[in-house]
Amino acid sequence: MDETNRQQLYDHAKKWVLEAGYHIKDRIDDPLSIDTKENPNDLVTEMDRHTEKVIAEKIATTYPDHKLLSEEGFGHDISDLAGVVWIVDPIDGTMNFVHQKRNFAISVGIFIDGVGEIGLIYNVMEDTLYNVQRGKGAFKNGEKLPNLEDRKLEEAIIGLNNFWTSENRKVDEKKMQKLVRKVRGTRSYGSAALEFAFVAEGIVDAYLTMNLAPWDIAAGVILVNEVGGITTTADGKELDMLNKSTVLTCNPSLYHQIVNEYVDLK
Ligand code: 2AM
């Protein structure tokens, strides 16, 4: 893809993400139609579906040869990353959307022949846009994000949810307790895309979680990568952008220590 087409692709993606965000913001106080998916806490609303549908239609009309991998069923059934693949989460942080009416994001990652090229994470209610074009810098509201600085684990804030305390945990909980005691603090924001954005911004130093889908992480991986961060599975293996997996995204100065000393997957 030549430079002009690449820039046009980015401009379209940005426009569509912002338009979708403005639509959600306009209707944030409307009554919600809420369903559950795999369990009573796994929520989806009409707004999740509507947002994905609108973005899917724009992609299909403008770029009929592009593929879409997305959460709510308007995408394609894809088995590889050949060509241009949009990886879209229309609302990341649906529980926050429902309960808090804030702290959720639209996440769009675009991969070309398997390489993450374009990423957009839009914090709708804060009107904060994180964007990246590979090799051209990562930005927050148009301001370039600097490369991540070295950090000691004792002075780090890490994003964690309660995966390590649960009955069917996949990790050695003693080691996780050690990690929680070692770091300065932990946070749990409830939107994987925003946690990635915070790692890229350098206000959270790592984010570790056990079960994310490609649409939760696609844009975030590209964004974090651009500022020198590292993203792999929790046990240090290369990420597979077609399947769910454990995820660690991290300041590079903490990465090996966390993987080698603290994460022990069962
Ligand atoms: P969602 O809101 O798009 O579903 C919450 O900790 C984060 O995990 C959110 O990014 C949320 O995305 C994601 N998430 C929630 N339930 C999930 C599930 N069953 N599998 C994978 N990711 C999930």
Ligand code: CA
């Ligand atoms: Ca969901």
Ligand code: CA
């Ligand atoms: Ca998600």
Ligand code: CA
């Ligand atoms: Ca979602």
